[in-house]
Amino acid sequence: MNVDNDPLGRNPEAEAEVNRYIESHCFLDYAANHWAFHFEKARVARDIVLFKSALDVCCAQSKRFLTWFQVYWISNHYGRCFESFSDLTVGSYFGHDIIVKCLLERGDVNVSHKDDGSQTPLSWAAQRGHAEVAELLVARKDVEINSKGKGGQTPLSLAAERGHVKVIKVLVGREDIEVNSKDEGSQTPLSLAVKGGHTEVVELLVAREDIEVNSKDEGSRTPLSWAAEGGHVEIDRLLLAREDVEANSKGEFCSQTPLSFAVQGGHAEVVKLLVAREDVEVNSKGKDSLTPLSLAAQGGYIEVTKLLLARGDVEVNCKGGIFGQTPLLLAAERGHVQVAKLLVAREDVEVNSKDGIYGQMPLSLAAQGGHAEVVKLLATKGDIEVNPRDRFYGQTPLLLAAAGGHVEVVKLLIAGEDIEVDSKDFGSQTPLSWAAKGGHAEVVKLLIARGDIEVNSKDFSSQTPLSLAAEGGRVEVVRLLAARGDAEVNSKVTREDIEANSKDEGSQTPLSLAAERGHSEVAKLLLAREDVEVNPKGGIYGLTPLLLAVEGGHVEVVKLLVARRDVEVNSKDGFYGLTPLSLAAHGGHVEAVKLLLARGDTEMNSKNFYGQTPLSLAAEGGHIEIAKLLVAREDIEVNSKDEGGRTPLSLAAQGGHVEIVKLLELKEN
Template sequence: MTRFSYAEYIALFRSSDTKRNSSPQKISSSGRAANRDEEVSSAVRRAEACDSDDWTALHEAAHRGQTHCVQALLTDPGMCVDKRTLQEQTPLMLAVHGGHLECVRSLLEAGADPDISNKNKEMPLYKACEQESISVVKLLLASGAAVNQRCYRGWTALHEAARRDNTELCETLLRAGAAVDARNTDDITPAIEAARHGHTGALAYLIQSGAGVNAQTCDGNTALTQACRHGHTETVKLLLKHHTDANEATNAGLLPLHIASQHGHKEIVSLLLPITSRVRIRQSGISPLHLAAEHDRRIIMSLLIESGFDVNSKLSQECSARFQDRRVSALYCAVAARNTRAAAVLLKAGANPNMDPFSPLLLAVRDGCLETVALLLEHGAHVNARPTAGFPAVLLYTHQLDVLQYLLDHGCDARTCFTCSRHHSGEHTHFRSHTVNTDATKPELKFCDWISSSCWRHSAGRVTDLLLDYVGNVQLCSRIRDLLLDQPEWMSIKEKTCECIMNHSTFASKTSVELHRCWDDHAMVVCLTAEQLNYLKKQSH
């Protein structure tokens, strides 16, 4: 087969793209017409030649909109008008994609099939709607194009017309028999697609033509939920005017009010509040406040609170179980998302900071957010909560000394960190992580276990040194002492523990023998100053 040359072909027919004045055509008609006929004949002889993508001269002419060349090539009795490229594109598809009306007309008159799809199963009619070429659409429909044909994802030409907000296209397709509620593979209808993009004109026409306003997608979304999600206020108004159900939930259980609150669309929330059933909200298991707090929608939160939503409403057990931390409150959602100002709105309105299984204060401490920590403590968060540990749980999550000091200044009980009696005899409990123990059958977590864990050993001296500034009359167990001996804060810790012993009311009554026992016994690890050691030496002689 003779290989077709694009350069030669384009050179032959480039002149067909240029409009000529009538007078020059007449002057040179005999010469140029003869040359053109010779060029056409040459092209026709090579018409079936293909390039590496299986493009023929007809594909190229249709793609370029060269109507004269298309017509000339179609005169060849052996020409295949529906030949496909490697991308399964016919000359008709290429002409439609380029919006070349006369080329489309010539191909259709030559018998081109208007329903041959490309590799993505898109039909020429779908492509014409994508190009918003009403003339091409009408021509294809007049030639018998299937108006409800779908692409590989189930989109129809009407879906594309609605997406483009082209009412004229919608009207043309519907008059040709397009299904007004055609569904794609996700059960999206043209009306839902129009609502998603906020195309009120196309949506109004579709509703007028009988489109269902309460149709749902496979995940339970409606035209209203899509308009609420994307903030299309006028579209929401149109749908409500046509009695769309504002209490239809998605498969996730969310009502349109939930979705509008989550995305922060105040005007839409105001439209939905009077018509949304509070019973349906309770049945959903989640308040719009939870979503607004999580996404830092403070204006929406204030609007919901003013409308009577309870700041202490809890997630249902089913909703709470979706979270590993078993959260229940809107306040927890705000703190978990590090939305301090949203948390402030809730606390000011009376939110309880102590109603979640895992305290929001622990989250704030873990994140090192001193502003949130202060806010929660100011509104009554329990600083000494210890669900399964023998010391305040906030210490488990304190990674910054300034936060720890703030907690201690506001009542965190440091004394409970030094009540260990298990390690006085050399017993050691291996502690692998600093997570809270939730198994009630396991031993209570002690401070020495936690501070000895690999992730905290490097700062054990600094933490212990700071804690000792807030307690008196405490004893260090053997495990803490062994851990701290090689840390730079050990000298400071020695001084503080000695002061604790010197201030102990029973120290003065001990004999020198008893003091020696205290020194040797790991059950009471203390470090004495040089003056005290000299005193012991004198007493022992």
């Protein structure tokens, strides 16, 4: 600490400079951070040399101080280093009562000097828990005991917030202490002590008659509500022992009572204290109009739920939240089976209650979330509705479970005799439709095992479960649905009544949908069916599966289709008159062209409605590799003209495709 000059100067924000200085003065960092501890242990008062040295270190105007204090401050990550510390502030900050006592004996000392953070020596002593220093300072009549620093906190607030009991005892001994002073957040020392869970401090403060036990902060929160939220049982007990405490005080923004806060945090012991009071409103509604019971059900707090239900005046079917849900709905939605069990055990609980938005019942929400245990519990209730439909989509519990792929829930529901396995939602989709669309093979297996299920039911788009599965590329589902006794597909569950060629509203079959999206494995399964139609036309352009596969460049599907002799390789679409080869040439799909050319019956020079051949389309599009494949054929008509009299060569020249121009000129010669 023996620094004779001021190497850092008054540059309180120069953190980088300080760090560089520390690197070259290794011991300075340690000394700056630990000198106070070592001086205290050395009992500087007994050694005149050490004592004088301590006074020198605390001299805030010295160059030495400017150096070591910046090192200390920045290394402790306090942010901007204060410049206006006095000697008394330094001594108070580090808790050296001997130094403080010596400084106070000087006649010219300003006991309430404020630094540039508006903190006095007493503020620092209180904040850091230096009771001996605080005692010396408050003994002075000229000390500003209620001075406010940054944030509007007094020494009492600072000590209360940090739980410094001894300092509190010193401060409250002054008759002029303002025990209910508020900081910029309107928090009193009591509020701060409660939030920090400092029981002894709270005990000291509530013992005073002048303490405002119901003081509200800027959010209108009282100490009791903070204690309840934090689960501070002993503090709650101390506050509730006050006859003037408001047990049902509500915050301005969330409108929650202390009971609601305690319940929301799952603090059973605090809840027990509160519900034991007759004046506590057990059905008070807070945020989103949720009651304490609703909050307990939502959070799955079993013991808290028991305590609330033990109150005879609790409303078990109250609705709240943005969806207007009862406690049972909230528990069912989240799968809190033990809470649900407590609720359904009550005769007055409405097991078929609907929420206020979607009109969903507890069984629907449990099924949707895949909560099998809750579903099992609800299903045991004799008056439960097993096929309720929601208000917006008309979906039943079974449909919701199937859509989510919840196997165990589906298993439980279809075991019921009165379950509607083919219930349709407002889009005319059944549980099987949703399971197939989502690719939930195990659910599909369970459903098609039912002999009474409609496996070919159509939705509003006229799509069957097989169509939906094929469109989505759900291989395992298609394997189940397309399997037949005569198919080369092994499955324990087979249906002979599946319509493999059903058409949707666009006249597309399952094979068309699979081909269009390039689902080769699905196409393979469908083509294994002897009754599958391989050349159906559908869509607004009247495309066959082969045309669809070629247009999308789905080589694997094209390969599967051209391998079949019954596939019409020269079929034309109904809009442009394009063949598969024309489409492949137009789209630049080289591999598809190769596969089509490998078929001996492919028409090389077929013309579309504009008189364009595959070569014309390749030349116009600049697809050199395809042009090479085509001109290599002896039967190619290299000079064919379209409706506008243009040849492949003129089209290539017009498009600036030099390589194709050279290729065609060479072919002509």
